[in-house]
Amino acid sequence: MPVAAARALAHDLIIQPRDHKAEQAALHSLAAWSYQFSSQVSLYPPCALLLEVQGSLALFGGRVALLKKLRTGLVELGYQVQLAGAPTPLAALSLARCQREQMVEQQHQLAAALAPLPISVLDWEQSLLERMDGMGVRRLGDVLRLPRDGLARRLGRQSLLYLDRMLGRHPDPQTLYRPPTQFKHRLQLSSEVEHAQVLLFALQRLVLELCGWLQGLGAGVQTFGVALWHRQGRHTSLCIGIHKESRDAKQFTILLRERLARLELQEAVIAVELRAGKIVKLEAQSLDLFDKTDVRGGVDLLDRLRARLGEQAVKGVSAVAEHRPEYAWRYSEPGHSQKDSNGQQRPLWLLVLPRQLKTRNGRPQLKGELKLQAGCERIESGWWDEQDVARDYFVAINPSGSCYWIYRELSGERHWYLQGIFE
């Protein structure tokens, strides 16, 4: 139907040019996604995928369960689905193309199941199909009723072979899809998006594709990247880290939501892109053996805090065997700490920088006069790296009972400093 005629019928019609490239990309990403259900996936452009599922039935809990997973998964990704199954690839494709949601289990049932389909479903040349139509052969059943030698003469050997493949009388090996070793999917948005939270909806779809692809590979990731594309080829990149390798779409979505919550978009976004980080082998069973602390919410606390507050905002702490107090500790990765301590009496708070104390009559003051407790610890160290210290340390108490860790420099002006608090 010409555009003008269509417009005459519907005033508010929106015309979009067909984008073959985008269709092809979508089919490829669907193939990558469906690889989780079968290692034998074939592409039938423009809009069909073929999966060998006999070998996957046991793994997914039977035919009904598998089909349900496929259907809900595809709908979540935003597609309309026609599912059909048959013992041969061509029969399954034909049933799906005719929108018959049918499952033919046995080969001997094939002919009967295919009989009502129109012959236009066959990938035959248009001229041949027209000739058949002229002969009054309109349905597949009509074709199959014709005598075989007559068919061979009229259709040619190729077409006969096609029918044999369809009915399982001849093997029909498929060109198998190989999933890419990298995941980088892009989604063009239908309108410009200004709000970071709205992007989550679009990204969620890519997350599902990513997790399906990882599932197919039996792998997980510890990081994934997001690129938000603006006009004129500019983009904003985000990186999301995960404490323990994973392919849990729900977890990824929650982390993305936290990350997007602290994002301030400078420009509108026209496309989103998701990239997998380094892929780590992840056995299927390890997903079931949840950490007992991971049950609540399913998202590691560390990942969630880091997604919202930034990687640097969450740390662990280590004790370091070192005489100079400011070097006797350092930040470390949470859960991985060194515990070297010399057992000396130390305050629970250390000041980020020592603070010089005022003095009165040569005595240090901090909200009143500081009373030095018995016992002085001399620390002289660090001459080798030019960060040397030479100090006398004291425990000191002020009139309100606050207990501090202070030192006096042994050289120079011999100032007093506050370095710690015995909280």
Added chain:
Amino acid sequence: MNLDALLQGTDIWRGGRLSAAVKAVPSGFTGLDALLPGGGWPQGALTEIMMLHQGIGALRLLMPALARLSQGDRWICWVAPPHIPYAPALVNAGIDLSRILLVHPRAQQDGLWAVEQSLRSGHCAAVLAWPTLDDKVILRRLQLAAEAGDALGILFRPRHFVQRPSAAALRIQLAAGIDGGLSVSILKRRGGWAAGPIYLDTSLYTHGPLALHSRATTATGSFRSQWQ
């Protein structure tokens, strides 16, 4: 039904006696545990610690409980601590550093979010925070989060918060005691009236881990015998 049987029932509350059914983490101080419902810091609840001055030992008071909790597999989370929690001192107090989580949010709102998430996650045995906001609604949220995550929520507050109403299950006020000890008053506790002040010798806890452990063990032991 005789009176004894009646008094055995869990639904009978008797004035002057604290409910033993409350989940609590022993504080390691016999005198204090005897005053606290369940015999320790309330688990799955908020505790507010108000203090007049810094440096009088508010953290030391918590060390035995935190040392015990650090032996488990959950985090001890410090959200926006005012200074650096000094690792050598934590080791001395018997704390397993690998369970320590330090969170440094930039904005105050992010800080409260982090406290709530940590409490609620179930991944934290204890969450320590120093909020300066005075907001009843937020305290209520944090209390619920602590319940959901079965965490010890500890809020350190300046003393003027004493006057404010609060949803925290336990509120205590600290003052400097004699000889580096600590004076503890209980302003609010579940199933009991305000109590104290009592004096605790916390000076011991600035010393080595050995002293600490023996002390904590005795404390729990005597607490048990009291209730059996």
